Amino acid sequence: MPVLLYVRDLLRNHVNSADELKKLTQLPVIGQIPIFKDDNYNLRTEEFVSVATSLLFTGKDNRIFAVTAPEQGHGGTYTATNIANAFAAMGHSVVLLDLNFRHSSLSDTISATSSRPGPAKYLAGQLEDICAAVTHNKSNTGYDIIVAENNVPNPALLLASQNLKKLIEQLKAQYKYIVIDAPSANFLSDILSIATISDSNLLVIRAGITTLSQIRKLNNLVRDNSIENAEMIVDGVKPPKKFLGISF
Numbered sequence: 001m002p003v004l005l006y007v008r009d010l011l012r013n014h015v016n017s018a019d020e021l022k023k024l025t026q027l028p029v030i031g032q033i034p035i036f037k038d039d040n041y042n043l044r045t046e047e048f049v050s051v052a053t054s055l056l057f058t059g060k061d062n063r064i065f066a067v068t069a070p071e072q073g074h075g076g077t078y079t080a081t082n083i084a085n086a087f088a089a090m091g092h093s094v095v096l097l098d099l100n101f102r103h104s105s106l107s108d109t110i111s112a113t114s115s116r117p118g119p120a121k122y123l124a125g126q127l128e129d130i131c132a133a134v135t136h137n138k139s140n141t142g143y144d145i146i147v148a149e150n151n152v153p154n155p156a157l158l159l160a161s162q163n164l165k166k167l168i169e170q171l172k173a174q175y176k177y178i179v180i181d182a183p184s185a186n187f188l189s190d191i192l193s194i195a196t197i198s199d200s201n202l203l204v205i206r207a208g209i210t211t212l213s214q215i216r217k218l219n220n221l222v223r224d225n226s227i228e229n230a231e232m233i234v235d236g237v238k239p240p241k242k243f244l245g246i247s248f
Contacts, residue, residue, distance in 0.1 A: 015215070016207045018234045024215050025232060027203070027222060030054040032234040033079070048086035051233060055083070055200055062229070063172060066198035068182040068191060070214040074206040075235040077105045080181040083202075088142025092176045095134065098148040099194060100183045101155035106147050118149035122167050123158040130170045144175070155183075159193035168197050185218060192225055200229045207236040 015021045018032040031051050036044050055065060065083065069076035077100070084096040098106040101120060116135055121127040133146045152158065171178050180198060183190045195201055203218050222230045 013211050013213075014208055015205060015210070015212070015234065017237055021205055021215070021232060021234055024212065025219050027219070028231045030202075030231050030233055032207075032237045033082075034237050034239040044082060045086060045089055048082040049089055052083055052086035052090065055202070055231075058200075060199065060229075062199035063176065064168060064178045064180065064197060064199045065202060066180040066182045066194050066200070067202045067204060068185050069204040069206065070210055070218060071184050071186060072103050072105070074184075074210055075204045076100075076184065077181050079202070079204045079233065079235055080179050081106070084143045084145075084177075084179040087177045087179070093174070094143035094177045094179065095171055095175045096143055096145045096179050096181065097171065098146060098181045099159065099190075100181055101148050101150075101152040101158065102183045102187055102190070104148040104150055104181075106145065106181055116147075119146055119167065120149045120152045120155075120158055123161055123163045125163065130167050131174060148181075156187070156189040156193070159190050164193065165197055185221060188221070188225075191221070192227075195225075195227050198229075200231065201227055203230060203232045205232055205234045207234050207238070209236070 015024065018029045022029050031054060033047050033051070055062065067076055067080035067083065069079075081096060084094050087094040096106070097119065098104055099119060100106070117127050117133050119130065119133060122130045122133065127133065130146070134144045135147065136144055168178065180194060182194050185191055185203070201222075203222075205215060218232075221227065
């Protein structure tokens with residue numbers, strides 16, 4: 001039996017837990033989020049409050065949190081949304097800022113009003129006050145959202161503009177915390193621009209989906225580009241057997 005387990009581990013191409021991920025990276029792994037049966041809101045919020053607490057108690061005054069994943073569909077938007085919700089549940093003023101001009105999925109995840117301008121207009125110098133783009137989240141009243149426009153030309157140039165820093169400063173004057181739903185890590189120029197204005201860069205690993213090769217690429221991305229304050233989290237982990245009686 002041990003031989004079969006050894007062969008299985010050799011053939012495995014992904015991780016299933018935070019403990020497994022820690023063996024593959026030198027970056028801090030701040031936790032793991034289990035799969036929730038029937039989308040149990042209270043349990044999900046409790047788990048993400050634990051993650052949000054870990055992000056806050058670092059000894060630094062971190063206020064801007066960028067969230068990305070190796071590819072679309074690996075849990076980046078899900079994680080960013082729930083971290084914003086967790087901060088709000090802790091009593092903080094929060095805005096969820098969508099800067100994924102490549103493939104925004106935030107508007108599909110949250111009931112948002114599409115008639116408002118988006119951050120691309122501000123970055124392009126066509127909007128003076130970014131607060132005009134803010135929409136109150138109707139499905140969860142604890143935090144505000146700014147949804148990115150789709151089919152934006154030259155998103156890399158927009159994110160590289162000096163207006164990005166001005167946008168963040170305007171939001172910092174209104175909110176305690178800013179959670180950024182960033183593009184996937186495949187878009188290096190986008191990620192590097194966002195990393196210049198974020199206090200913490202959270203890399204989401206999807207259990208059973210994100211490959212070992214993708215984890216290595218994330219490690220190299222952080223190392224080769226000297227990205228500071230990078231951390232990892234594992235999403236979609238199967239709950240321990242002792243919790244199977246609970247609606248995870």
